[in-house]
Amino acid sequence: MSTASRLPGIVTTDHVFQLPLDHxxxxxxxISVYAREVVxxxxxxxxxxxxxxLQGGPGGKAARPLGRDxxxxxxxxxxxxxxxxxxxxGRSTPATRRTLALRGGARExxxxxxxxxxxxxxxxxxxxxxxxxxxxxxxxxxxxxFGGFCTLTYLSIAPEGLTxxxxxxxxxxxxxxADDVYRAAYARVVRKNEGHYERFPQxxxxxRRIAAHLAAAPATLPDGGLLTVEAFQSLGMxxxxxxxxxxxxxxxxxxxxxxxxxxxxxDTFLYGVQARTSFAEGPLYAVLHESIYxxxxxxxxxxxxxxxxxxxxxxxxxxxxxxxxxxxxxxxxEMIYPWMFDTDPSLRPLxxxxxxxxxxxxxxxxxxxxxxxxxxxxxxxAVYHDDMYVETAHSLETARAVRGxxxxxxxxxxxxxxxxxxxxxxxxxxxxxxxEL
Numbered sequence: 001m002s003t004a005s006r007l008p009g010i011v012t013t014d015h016v017f018q019l020p021l022d023h024x025x026x027x028x029x030x031i032s033v034y035a036r037e038v039v040x041x042x043x044x045x046x047x048x049x050x051x052x053x054l055q056g057g058p059g060g061k062a063a064r065p066l067g068r069d070x071x072x073x074x075x076x077x078x079x080x081x082x083x084x085x086x087x088x089x090g091r092s093t094p095a096t097r098r099t100l101a102l103r104g105g106a107r108e109x110x111x112x113x114x115x116x117x118x119x120x121x122x123x124x125x126x127x128x129x130x131x132x133x134x135x136x137x138x139x140x141x142x143x144x145x146f147g148g149f150c151t152l153t154y155l156s157i158a159p160e161g162l163t164x165x166x167x168x169x170x171x172x173x174x175x176x177x178a179d180d181v182y183r184a185a186y187a188r189v190v191r192k193n194e195g196h197y198e199r200f201p202q203x204x205x206x207x208r209r210i211a212a213h214l215a216a217a218p219a220t221l222p223d224g225g226l227l228t229v230e231a232f233q234s235l236g237m238x239x240x241x242x243x244x245x246x247x248x249x250x251x252x253x254x255x256x257x258x259x260x261x262x263x264x265x266x267d268t269f270l271y272g273v274q275a276r277t278s279f280a281e282g283p284l285y286a287v288l289h290e291s292i293y294x295x296x297x298x299x300x301x302x303x304x305x306x307x308x309x310x311x312x313x314x315x316x317x318x319x320x321x322x323x324x325x326x327x328x329x330x331x332x333x334e335m336i337y338p339w340m341f342d343t344d345p346s347l348r349p350l351x352x353x354x355x356x357x358x359x360x361x362x363x364x365x366x367x368x369x370x371x372x373x374x375x376x377x378x379x380x381x382a383v384y385h386d387d388m389y390v391e392t393a394h395s396l397e398t399a400r401a402v403r404g405x406x407x408x409x410x411x412x413x414x415x416x417x418x419x420x421x422x423x424x425x426x427x428x429x430x431x432x433x434x435x436e437l
Contacts, residue, residue, distance in 0.1 A: 008067035010076065011044050013037040016091075017131060021115050023123040033124050034091035036083045038065060040076040049163065050132075050139035051079035052125060054086070054147030056170070058116075058292055059284025061090030071142075074423030078430065079140065082132070086121050086150075088113075088284050096283055097349040106352035113357060116288060118146075118153040118366050126158050138163040142426070144418050145170045145389065148381070149292060149366070155402065156368035159377050166429045167381040168418040171395035171407075174367045178293040178306035182335065184391040185307075186314045189333040192239040192388050197328055200249045204328045210255055210265070211319050211329045219265050221274040226343040229319045229329075234277055234340075236331025240388035242414040248331075251276075280346035287347075287354050289336040294363035302361045307335035334389050375403040380432045382418075382425050385411040406432055 004013045014036060021029040039048065053075075055062045062083035065072055075081050088095035095116065100109045129139055140163045143151030148170015155165060173180065197204050211229050213219075219227040235251070238244035251273070257266040279286045290303040311317055311332075322329045338358075341351035379402060383395045392409075399405045408428060410417075417425045431437045 006041065007065065009041050010065060010068060010072075011039050011041055012065070013039075015082075015128075015132065017124075017128055019087075019124050019127055021112070023120060031087060031093040032091075033087055033093075033128070034085045035128060036062065036065075036085075038072065038076065038081045038083060040068070043076075043080075046080075048080040049078065050129075050137075051075055051081045052129075052139055052141045053081060053083050054121070054125075054141060054143040054150045055084070055089075056145030056147055057086065057089070057282070057285060058146050058288045059086075059089055059282045059286075060146070061085045061092075061282075070420070071418050071423050071426045074426045074430070075142070082128075082139075084121075084125065084128075087124060088116050089282070097346060100353065101349060106356055109350070109353040110356035110360070113284075113288060113353065114360065114363075116284065117291060117363075118150040119157065119364065121150050122154045122158055125154070126161050129161050140164045140166070142166040142168070143170050144168050145415065146292060148172070152372070152398070152402075153366050155375055155377055155379065156366070156371050159371070159375065162377045164433050165377055165379040166426065166433065167379070168425055168429070169382065169384055169387055169390055169415045171381050171383060171390065171398045172293075172367075173391070173394035174369055174372070174398050174401055175295075175298055176293070176394055177298040178290055178303040179310055181293050181391070181394075182307050182310040183313065184394065185333060185335070185389075186310065186317070188388050188391065189236060189239070190314070190316065190330065192245075192333070193236070193328070193330045196239055196245045196248065196331075199245055203249055203252055206252045206255065207329045207331075208323065210252070212323050213265070215320055215323060219270065221270055221278075222267075223274055223278060223280070224345050225274060225278060227270070227273060227277075228339070228343060230332075230337070230339060231277060231343050232273070233317070233319055233330070233332045234335075234337075235273065236333050238276060239331060240333060240414060241416045242420050244414075277344070278346060279340070279344055283346055283350060286336050286340055286344075287350055287357065289334075291357055291360070291363065292366075294360070295365045295367075296361075296363055302359045302363075305338050305358050308337050311335070311337075369401060372402045375405070377404075378433050379404060380406045380408070380429045382413075382429060383407050383409045384413055384415055384417060385409055387415050389415045408432065 148167035214229040
């Protein structure tokens with residue numbers, strides 16, 4: 001049953017679909033998948049083309065619009081938009097430490113979560129398309145970051161469902177292993193650190209002071225999590241957004257207060273760190289992150305905690321070694337490490353499950369290079385030249401492998417360009433796809 005609501009400038013309608021957990025066994029267990037339809041106020045009855053939005057992640061629910069916000073404002077000029085809570089997120093049957101515990105032990109949980117990758121998300125979308133708008137009608141898709149990875153999967157396995165494809169910050173390498181991804185990522189993160197310390201040179205000593213304090217004695221976060229020096233380094237995730245460097249600097253500014261026994265880390269700082277490092281709102285991001293790169297053709301032995309293994313090839317990220325020298329302590333980026341399942345209370349119950357997924361060696365391929373080479377769906381992509389999360393060289397290699405793919409390479413925006421550009425990024429891609437540029 002659908003329910004409608006009104007917010008400034010928009011009308012939203014809720015949709016809930018019962019879909020197979022395993023699309024290879026459509027008569028088996030069913031899960032709920034939620035999606036929110038959004039249309040410009042006054043155009044509810046118009047026969048508009050549909051635009052499916054695939055959120056970044058993995059494990060991220062779709063945005064909750066409060067009106068004609070950001071890119072949605074531009075999209076609603078032309079489309080009826082569907083914001084999909086990908087399986088396991090938001091109002092779709094949730095996958096968290098609490099709900100997964102009901103499924104049994106770690107093996108049962110890992111087998112369940114094996115159905116939560118891009119291929120299953122795309123097959124969900126196809127069933128939703130047929131139910132919502134009809135099997136004979138296509139829709140457009142907009143994929144941000146991981147949503148762009150899903151869009152490449154869509155073009156690989158179900159291009160017949162698409163009118164056009166827009167990708168922002170999400171052209172994945174088609175045949176790169178997880179190790180390839182992280183080797184490129186660590187090098188990019190080094191450059192982001194250099195840029196941050198050039199912008200805020202005072203942060204070199206500020207970070208060293210905090211890291212030295214934590215190396216001597218980890219702090220306890222308000223939720224009971226453990227702030228080790230490695231967990232502190234993971235704040236580097238912030239450096240991938242347009243305003244992230246400034247936000248990190250301001251967080252560091254308020255790190256200390258005077259306590260009864262001398263300087264101690266402030267509540268403001270600890271709460272701020274918790275908000276940026278806890279996976280309580282999106283545990284699937286941590287549990288499934290490396291699996292988004294797993295493919296039988298390139299990771300036959302499983303991803304095996306690739307970020308942790310490859311980190312050893314970059315000794316400049318060793319905070320303790322940096323503290324023993326004059327080197328700056330470097331932040332890490334979009335990497336998931338096995339120790340996170342010890343320090344984060346929301347992840348601790350999922351540690352064994354994550355270990356099983358990291359060892360899983362039978363991931364099916366997510367992309368079909370032959371199909372992509374014969375692609376007939378108009379496809380355009382924004383490639384952010386300074387993107388910390390997605391390697392530009394890998395993106396351009398993929399773009400060349402997709403027939404007809406047009407790219408816009410820009411350093412005007414960071415990875416969050418779709419969200420922060422006020423619709424400019426999407427507007428340009430629409431014009432490119434429609435032959436106006």
